[in-house]
Amino acid sequence: MKLSKIIKVIDSAQVKNFSEKEIEDIAYDSREVTDGALFFALHGEKSDGHQFLKDAIERGAYACVVENDIGVTAVPIIIVPDARKELAVVSSHFFEFPSKKLTVIGVTGTNGKTTTTFLIKHILDCAGKKTGLIGTLGCFIGKTKINLPNTTPESLWLQRIMRTMVDSCIEVCVMEVSSHGIAMGRISAIDFDIGILTNISRDHLDFHKTFNDYVQTKLLFFKGLKKEATAFINSDIHESDRFIQNASSGCFTYGMREKADFAGEIRNINERGIEMTINHNGKRFRLMAPLRGRYNAYNVIPAFACSYHIGLSAKQIEHAIGSFRGVQG
Known part of the structure; x- marks a missing residue:
């Protein structure tokens, strides 16, 4: 699924470092990131996904969805108010409803x-x-x-x-x-x-x-x-x-x-x-x-x-x- 198509279904997205990519998978745990994945940095009860952006990118993430802009320039960054909400929307589109x-x-x-x-x-x-x-x-x-x-x-x-x-x-x-x-x-x-x-x-x-x-x-x-x-x-x-x-x-x-x-x-x-x-x-x-x-x-x-x-x-x-x-x- 093209990154540009994913961005269109995300509400109130601010995009930085955009370049077209073919997204092959989705992950919110950096340990499960594979080449071509879109990584969602979620705020959890015990950890914050923003702390693992570097690890996700090193593992092959093509782009990241975040709530906080922490200055990443290596891949496209999509800044949203609620990453968990967008994870549900994007996942439904990615797997064809x-x-x-x-x-x-x-x-x-x-x-x-x-x-x-x-x-x-x-x-x-x-x-x-x-x-x-x-x-x-x-x-x-x-x-x-x-x-x-x-x-x-x-x-x-x-x-x-x-x-x-x-x-x-x-x-x-x-x-x-x-x-x-x-x-x-x-x-x-x-x-x-x-x-x-x-x-x-x-x-x-x-x-x-x-x-x-x-x-x-x-x-x-x-x-x-x-x-x-x-x-x-x-x-x-x-x-x-x-x-x-x-x-x-x-x-x-x-x-x-x-x-x-x-x-x-x-x-x-x-x-x-x-x-x-x-x-x-x-x-x-x-x-x-x-x-x-x-x-x-x-x-x-x-x-x-x-x-x-x-x-x-x-x-x-x-x-x-x-x-x-x-x-x-």
């Missing part, structure tokens, strides 16, 4: 993200849909597992992974969306089709400082959904109205209350698992989920609702849920 070629399902919330994503993947796999997963336990593409540095990795990782999914003929990407990933703009260039909120409780306050800041960060995910997307909100949580009102997309509610669009009811919990029903649009669906604990019913309902919404039959979903044996590490 892979999320637009996938059905992307994002699951966020304090608890339940991992189980819900794995359950959705299992349901879709059983229905014959080729499904990839990104989350706490890594990235799964077919039979290949890739270890990840965190639940929602940096935007460059996400775009590269989704490109690999597209090239591997994956149809659906199910991913955990962490509050850190939202706050740091890692998901900003991803074209989500479905967003799911599991629950909200006091967590990560070392990063978000206050519970309200934490909630506001989660809200950003739903505010950022495209109009054509669909949100599934747990209506049993105290903050549900805020999410329903702020979702920029269509919205369904789910929970254990009768008024929910997908209303669950636990019939029995025993050694076999959870026997429950889900009511939707006047129809009642009976499920047997081999999972323990009432909390897991709150993972089953959005997984059912999401799968039903994208076109799977109730029988396909019921059969798949009945064969789910939990999260695989």
Whole structure:
């Protein structure tokens, strides 16, 4: 991809030492720079990428995106207000907008993200849909597992992974969306089709400082959904109205209350698992989920609702849920 083309998609770029280059790769860790790479100097919690510009250039970086002009003249320098934001935008362009070629399902919330994503993947796999997963336990593409540095990795990782999914003929990407990933703009260039909120409780306050800041960060995910997307909100949580009102997309509610669009009811919990029903649009669906604990019913309902919404039959979903044996590490 030509450097001039990349510069055109960057917001408020100030360019110095310009010369046309063919950019072969992108990196934000100088140790991963290869010949022809575009290096992004990111401000991190423990280090500042500007300190590694010399190393990146020596390793073959053709150009660098920075927030602070520190007088580098050896390669083209692109100065921007927010390098992390531009990393997401440029990575999406560089890998040819892979999320637009996938059905992307994002699951966020304090608890339940991992189980819900794995359950959705299992349901879709059983229905014959080729499904990839990104989350706490890594990235799964077919039979290949890739270890990840965190639940929602940096935007460059996400775009590269989704490109690999597209090239591997994956149809659906199910991913955990962490509050850190939202706050740091890692998901900003991803074209989500479905967003799911599991629950909200006091967590990560070392990063978000206050519970309200934490909630506001989660809200950003739903505010950022495209109009054509669909949100599934747990209506049993105290903050549900805020999410329903702020979702920029269509919205369904789910929970254990009768008024929910997908209303669950636990019939029995025993050694076999959870026997429950889900009511939707006047129809009642009976499920047997081999999972323990009432909390897991709150993972089953959005997984059912999401799968039903994208076109799977109730029988396909019921059969798949009945064969789910939990999260695989």
